[in-house]
Amino acid sequence: MAHDVVLIPGDGIGPEITSAMRRVVDASGVDIAWNVVDAGAGVMDEFGTPLPEHVLDAIRSTKVAIKGPITTPVGTGFRSVNVALRREFDLYSCVRPCLSMPGDGSRYTDIDLVIVRENTEDLYAGIEFDEGAPEVAELSQLIEASGQKTFKPDSAISVKPISVSGSRRIVEYAFEYARRCGRHKVTAVHKANIMKASDGLFLRVAREVAERYPDIEFNDKIVDATCMGLVQDPYAFDVLVLPNLYGDIVSDLAAGLVGGLGMAPGANIGRDIAIFEATHGSAPDIAGKDIANPTAEILSACMMLDHLGEGVAATRIREAVKKTLAAGESVTGDVRRAQTGSTEGCVGTQAFADAV
Ligand code: NAD
Numbered sequence: 009m010a011h012d013v014v015l016i017p018g019d020g021i022g023p024e025i026t027s028a029m030r031r032v033v034d035a036s037g038v039d040i041a042w043n044v045v046d047a048g049a050g051v052m053d054e055f056g057t058p059l060p061e062h063v064l065d066a067i068r069s070t071k072v073a074i075k076g077p078i079t080t081p082v083g084t085g086f087r088s089v090n091v092a093l094r095r096e097f098d099l100y101s102c103v104r105p106c107l108s109m110p111g112d113g114s115r116y117t118d119i120d121l122v123i124v125r126e127n128t129e130d131l132y133a134g135i136e137f138d139e140g141a142p143e144v145a146e147l148s149q150l151i152e153a154s155g156q157k158t159f160k161p162d163s164a165i166s167v168k169p170i171s172v173s174g175s176r177r178i179v180e181y182a183f184e185y186a187r188r189c190g191r192h193k194v195t196a197v198h199k200a201n202i203m204k205a206s207d208g209l210f211l212r213v214a215r216e217v218a219e220r221y222p223d224i225e226f227n228d229k230i231v232d233a234t235c236m237g238l239v240q241d242p243y244a245f246d247v248l249v250l251p252n253l254y255g256d257i258v259s260d261l262a263a264g265l266v267g268g269l270g271m272a273p274g275a276n277i278g279r280d281i282a283i284f285e286a287t288h289g290s291a292p293d294i295a296g297k298d299i300a301n302p303t304a305e306i307l308s309a310c311m312m313l314d315h316l317g318e319g320v321a322a323t324r325i326r327e328a329v330k331k332t333l334a335a336g337e338s339v340t341g342d343v344r345r346a347q348t349g350s351t352e353g354c355v356g357t358q359a360f361a362d363a364v
Pocket residue numbers: 021025076077078079080081090269270271285286287288289290291292293294299300301302304342
């Protein structure tokens with residue numbers, strides 16, 4: 009029987025990389041009934057929202073979706089569709105494996121680490137007040153009344169909620185993932201020395217959860233030291249579990265260890281719904297030119313195939329990607345530039361998919 013999957017092409021390079029991904033998945037022989045629906049700025053005029061109800065209904069029905077990146081206006085305009093989807097379906101775990109592939113053009117070889125990012129809380133909760141909003145003055149008064157030094161009156165405020173239950177389930181996910189995938193160590197990343205309440209809570213809960221997994225090594229690291237450590241000795245890390253914002257930033261850093269954003273896949277996993285997508289954004293600077301690297305999206309599809317119980321096809325596609333990169337004749341410009349310093353002799357998005 010066919011697997012029903014919602015496909016959201018997305019913005020920018022999204023349509024190009026998802027079409028490449030779809031051709032590769034279809035060529036693997038797995039029977040997928042693709043339900044293609046649009047979200048983002050392009051549907052605003054028609055539906056008055058970047059995330060129409062029929063898109064949510066489609067995902068509720070299939071429980072599995074794969075998407076291209078969706079542009080979020082900076083500073084003003086609608087809130088992130090990506091964040092809205094994660095919150096709507098409570099997709100609390102964002103799993104981003106970073107695995108070296110021969111020929112990926114990176115400075116490092118044999119990187120094998122996994123980012124587990126909390127996906128629903130933290131500064132991404134979307135609780136924000138502009139400067140001058142009455143809530144800002146009220147909050148200032150509350151803080152003064154508690155005896156603490158308050159902030160400047162012309163401040164804007166973003167709220168950073170981190171809960172015991174939210175921290176517990178993401179750290180448990182990281183440990184369960186480590187056990188299931190035969191990994192040996194989990195590192196909790198935080199800034200609890202400065203944010204003693206919110207990050208302090210995350211660290212305390214992580215330590216409590218770690219006690220229940222004596223078979224898995226556990227340590228914790230401050231986020232800035234983690235960034236330095238990842239660049240200097242990435243082999244010291246295995247599974248990293250992070251609150252939302254640090255997880256977002258460190259994911260891009262880790263992508264840089266394995267050839268860049270074009271190589272880094274991801275999955276947003278909830279209790280019964282999963283949405284797969286590359287780590288990168290819509291890359292407007294290279295959109296519509298058939299030059300984006302579809303590897304991250306193709307590897308995200310492999311994670312989806314594993315999730316659908318189609319592990320054999322997922323492994324075949326991963327091997328095909330590895331072989332194509334290692335052969336070095338058909339690679340996209342980002343990889344060629346990383347390998348040789350120039351894009352000369354690279355191929356386009358669709359030609360790379362053909363080669364795979
Ligand atoms: P980006 O990830 O889109 O691009 C950063 C850099 O990486 C650019 O130089 C781009 O050309 C390059 N790049 C990204 N993907 C690539 C690929 N597959 N192949 C080759 N090069 C690639 O980050 P940005 O420019 O900061 O964000 C653009 C938009 O994407 C913003 O609106 C942002 O909000 C959105 N975004 C969406 C998602 C998502 O849909 N999940 C994630 C991140 C950012």
